[in-house]
Amino acid sequence: MTPPPEPPIPPARRRLSAEQYVEGVLARSRGVLSRFITLIESRRADDRDLARRVLNELLPHTGQSIRLGITGVPGAGKSTLIEALGLNLIHAGHRVAVLTIDPSSRVTGGSILGDKTRMERLSLEPNAYIRPSPSGATLGGVARSTRETMLACEAAGFDVVLVETVGVGQSETTVADMVDTFLAVLIAGAGDELQGIKRGLIEMIDLLAVNKADGSNRPHVLRAVNQYRNALRVMHPPESPWQPPVLACSALENAGLDAIWNAVLDHRRTLERAGAFQQRRQGQAIRWMWDLVNDHLQRILREAPGLATLATDLESGVRKGELTASAAADRLIDALGLPGAPPPPPSDRG
Incomplete structure (x- = not known):
């Protein structure tokens, strides 16, 4: 389905009013959304005040998306998985926002911001929006403004928001505390599988996917899946309403991603039945x-x-x-x- 043409926006050099930001975001203007997120990321006091006023107006239009956090060890194929999953969701009729946190240099403050390059096919989709944000000096490398950016994307009509962590330090904890479901993407074949996963991460995740289950690596992945399942049984009490599943997938071959998405939906339904979903968000x-x-x-x-x-x-x-x-x-x-x-x-x- 071809999206409607975007409404015109004032020239970039002219500051928008709170009303223009609200109207533009609700009209699903990507240009206004991008400028508003830049406003959110600003540390100027007047920008922060304007961003707060706009967010207050947008708040009734937020909260309807599925929020999925994704972390993983370096080389696990997070970006490939996110791109493949995002394309699947768009083809199923969803609008997908991807918020990625780039590690910033502690020396220069600069960051790579290369996610649109890493997700080239997804970035070309009219119903996808990829926003890389430098992490700055915030705890765990998570951008201070990511939560507000998520609300802005929801107000702009994106019904799935994927938040990718840099996968180091406390960023996992912070992202897990802003999403509905937290997915860890891991790999097999790197020695003792359980050595590469922290107990703290095991306790946070709602879903675990072992990627690269293709070719000669598939037997290693299936063996790792069994090891992780055993670890999760020990870490998560049996009386918990949700037992995190461990799934094998191949982002490269787009195999197993439907099972991952179905598990995300099942997790949400389980929390809603237990009365825990709204409590979690609150x-x-x-x-x-x-x-x-x-x-x-x-x-x-x-x-x-x-x-x-x-x-x-x-x-x-x-x-x-x-x-x-x-x-x-x-x-x-x-x-x-x-x-x-x-x-x-x-x-x-x-």
């Missing part, structure tokens, strides 16, 4: 609120002129061993002058 929203509070407070501590100088001095004291970390933290919190802040423990006074 809990994610509350944790998101506190994440934003923490992010804002850290920005104040690092950017406010007086506090930034104090923070630098305290960091120096901690680095030299002249001050405990807890005492330095208390000094910074005291400097904020928040009313009703509890006093630090006497033993931590520097």
